[in-house]
Amino acid sequence: MAILVNRNSRVICQGITGRNGKFHSLACKAYGTNMVGGVTPGKQGESVDGIPVFNTVLNAVNETGADTSLIFIPAAHAKEPILEAVDAGIKVIVCITEGIPPLDTASALHTVREEGRYLIGPNTPGIISPPEKCKVGIMPGYIHSPGPVGVVSRSGTLTYEVVDQLTKHGLGQSTCLGLGGDPVVGMSFVDVLKLFQEDPETEAVVLIGEIGGSAEEEAAEFIKSGGFTKPAAAYIAGRLAPPGKRMGHAGAIISGGTGTAHEKIKALEAAGVTVVENITRVGEVMRDLLAQSAR
Amino acid sequence: MAILVNRNSRVICQGITGRNGKFHSLACKAYGTNMVGGVTPGKQGESVDGIPVFNTVLNAVNETGADTSLIFIPAAHAKEPILEAVDAGIKVIVCITEGIPPLDTASALHTVREEGRYLIGPNTPGIISPPEKCKVGIMPGYIHSPGPVGVVSRSGTLTYEVVDQLTKHGLGQSTCLGLGGDPVVGMSFVDVLKLFQEDPETEAVVLIGEIGGSAEEEAAEFIKSGGFTKPAAAYIAGRLAPPGKRMGHAGAIISGGTGTAHEKIKALEAAGVTVVENITRVGEVMRDLLAQSAR
């Protein structure tokens, strides 16, 4: 088991004939993902190293039974492919694209939620489940190993950093998921913690946050309220970041705070999460946490 | 009992300080309707012959517990008041306004349906339930009398014509409802027949249709399929109307027919509905139908 994706996931790539779409579709396939198709309008009938290409997501779903989509479409045009995936019945949508205008994302997200689908990203490295040999994203597969730790992160490269450490400390991962770095993204820490709580294969979770917004505070609130009860470690990037170029008050008003690392760390610690100061120590800390909980 | 409105309905009027809004609010109140308030932005605190005026529908709902709204707003601005009523929690919305741009109605209707409310109209005379002494509309109250006949109609003045006859034949009405004469309206014949079927006080129904569209054919289909089982009489206006100034094929294609009176009459008769040729004979026919079903 794992969350959201597994060895039975039937994955398509929207934008498969582009440079990155092709490179990463093949990398996913090589990792073990069941890549059943790709979508590029006008290229139906072609194939990308054996992966069949369709004109529309609906065609791809009808022909392959796809339930998961990996999106590589330029930011200016990425809103519609998300909606197309929803309309065609795709359950899990992983949007790699960075820099989508936030109002476009917000508008697509509205429909995603109404229809009860999962949107990971945009601006995410994606999701990977080593025990299921399923990777739907751009993360380097070789740093991962199967195991009991769930990883959820707001930052792409920091996730790799942490996963690499976990693996080097002999701690494999159940599922690793990047929430995405854009101002508005689909899934939140809370959404993912709910799934990790239900997943028997996940024994502990690493949560990687960063300054800005209030997603970490909401996660802390959720943990505190008993929604997530497994051991958790967290790292918050930006403790020493220079005072932001923030203008105006709206951001602070809406989040009920200024989104500093200090506020987030305080909230997480109050919820019983072990917060790590040095990013290079996350592996050790998680090893100790798991050892404690095993006792 | 009756459908949609009754003596417990708490009714407000949006546009109560306008000429028609005021005239008909008072006429409804005089008929017995529980008119609890009115809405005109900027006139909160005023009163229209004892009916308090509020700035927003939300205020009116909060202060009076209103659940039903009668809308008199000029066509160019009538879309938002419907949405405002929905957002404020109003259950039954009666929109008298005629000539709202159809795309505006369509857009508002989408939200009405999503939220599970009832929209009667636009371009409707409204709804009246004589046994409940509740009138939410512009029909002349004095022609109605309490009784067992449900009336549902696409035409305003034709409804009066028929109700007048029913009353003169000693046949009172349970509820009379005008669907509205615009291309796009909220409730349909089928929606209303469903409610009449469930209403123990309604023993028979008069259905008044007219050429164009396919609402009558859908009603016939619904009756034929057993969704409505009480005695029903129908009149279809426009049997001898001159060939329309119809251009293009789209209308005929989408309705699967050309919406002629002949097609509608055929469909209704096939469903067991008694179709009356002369509008002035509807009262007699209904009297005979009720006499038959009483045997």
Add this chain to the structure above:
Amino acid sequence: MNLHEFQSKELLAARGVAVPRGSVCYDPLETLIAARRLKCDIVVLKAQVHSGGRGKAGGVAVMSLEEDIRGKASEILGKRLVTNQTGPQGKPVSALLVEEVLQVDKEIYLGVVLDRKTGKVTIMASPAGGMDIEEIAKTQPEKIYTIAVDPLRGLTGYQARALAYRLTDDNGIAGQISHVITTLYQIFVSYDCSLAEINPLVISGDKVYALDAKINLDDHALFRHPEMELWRDRSQEDQLELSARKDGLSYIKLDGDIGCIVNGAGLAMATLDLISLHGGSPANFLDVGGGASEQVVADAMSILLDDRRVKAVFINIFGGILRCDVLARGVIKALKQNRVELPVIVRIEGTNIEEGRRLFEESQLPIRMIGSLDDAARIVVETAKGLKTAG
């Protein structure tokens, strides 16, 4: 408000939809010159009238440049074209569209309409376009593909694309069709249309052309598009209907001799049915609607009395939002001003009926008030026929 074919094509062409080369001509010589300028062997002349069925009525002519184009244009221009939709009076032809004739490899149907049933803008398409499309819709409904557009999200690119790929397998053609679909939809919503139709949309070689197009604007939303009034062709509309619309009235011209004032389209149709049942025939209908003022009613009467065919006037009103007293004042005012000698049969019911009746009774005009609608209809028919009435 209806647009002419050439106006509809202008809207499409301005948004990048290909249409046949051609021009609009108002004169036979101009037509000949325009045809020659096209530099192709065969051209088509199409009468610009607000009606379908032009081809069968002789309003469309395919001609070679060898033939007498000027002569043919003289035959059509300036005449009234009578189609199965215009009624016997026909529509005047003041403009001819002269176009190149394209090779047609395939005819596609495309239509956009607001579906009354679902309340959604709906796009219909069929690979079996052309004149028989309504027949296809009845006998082979599986050949009609539809998209119901979400009112809030609007048409998405992938919906248009998916529809296009159901009409063709060719990528280049599909891209063009997809653009045409999107454009037709955008015209529909941005101009508040009641109909936007391309039939046929033809595939000609590797290109797609709108060979004929019909775009009608919804009258209730014209206030949002005041600039479109410039495109109104008043010659295609009945002058009395036009002046009625100015007063917020609805006027329909028919072939008989009874002038009718009613309120509500339903009552108008029922009154027509009833007069016909009694063997009579209305000259027209004036629907004064709900919110009419005294002056509007008076104007309605004046419009009706202008029609010299009218031998008797039938006023059949069931007042709801329109109050009977307002109606009575308007009618009395018009009759007094116009010094009318015509017999007037009045049957009114509804809001403020007593006051209405009193006003008519005290007016001392030659008005007959009849209580029963059936009787009233019978009497007005007999009156128009010049017979003595039984009442």
Add this chain to the structure above:
Amino acid sequence: MNLHEFQSKELLAARGVAVPRGSVCYDPLETLIAARRLKCDIVVLKAQVHSGGRGKAGGVAVMSLEEDIRGKASEILGKRLVTNQTGPQGKPVSALLVEEVLQVDKEIYLGVVLDRKTGKVTIMASPAGGMDIEEIAKTQPEKIYTIAVDPLRGLTGYQARALAYRLTDDNGIAGQISHVITTLYQIFVSYDCSLAEINPLVISGDKVYALDAKINLDDHALFRHPEMELWRDRSQEDQLELSARKDGLSYIKLDGDIGCIVNGAGLAMATLDLISLHGGSPANFLDVGGGASEQVVADAMSILLDDRRVKAVFINIFGGILRCDVLARGVIKALKQNRVELPVIVRIEGTNIEEGRRLFEESQLPIRMIGSLDDAARIVVETAKGLKTAG
């Protein structure tokens, strides 16, 4: 991209929102003339910089016409204004907004922002506007009213109206506020803003004025608003940041001596935290992002090497979409072109790592490859301090 106060007010005023009378001046004499032209006793001079906290930093002056306005303007214009948000280098003041001073009866806060949590454009308003609004939000959150706008339906008139009536009981004022709310929302969505804020919106007599306004556009949607580039004030942006953005890079200037190349904002911040933990201090951060090509990486290096404060370079990359071999080629190219003598510490992991390592190793450049991130951070700090390293 941030707009100046006067630009934000121009957007509002063009849509009918009242703002104080005033003008923008670039010169002390011009300032004096503008102040006199206002024909009021008291005026305010406001430094136009992209930063909050101007008042406390001396960037705002309320003066009577009797006082030395020209002198005051000379004091502010052409200087760098250091606020609690600008960092020690401050922001240059090249423009002063000179405005009439209005009687203020009440200060209201209005802000529009995209709520990360709900994904909805959210309008916030408070009757307790002014400088202490963040404090109010913390201590009296019940005084902040919000509307979450449905992304598909947009802001409706009645929502704006209902919010306005929570801010005032006066009908005339409520109508004006409702219009301001709608306008601010429309600006937000039509320009893809990241922030649109009026604080305070003041009630002065029977009118409502936007006394200060901040509008920022989202950089990721600027491609939809190319005309807004004309309003960019390059003097307010760091030149290196600007040239980095041209290459699709993200550059942040700091106060230390270690030049850092990373990929991803999270890794950038973690690297900063780590360098600081080891007692070092970065000069800057260049985030090459995900899709960088060899040339972009080379350009990034060149930008970084331009900064004369840099004593050591730290390359910390965990390649995902960015491949390590591409990175290595870019770095090597830049170092060879720039003939750099600076010590370079490289720590790379990720996609195509073997090829990346091989390229660095075979480059024969003074590059140290360190496997452990913690070690690498420690070594670069020691290197920058000129100490011998233990590695």
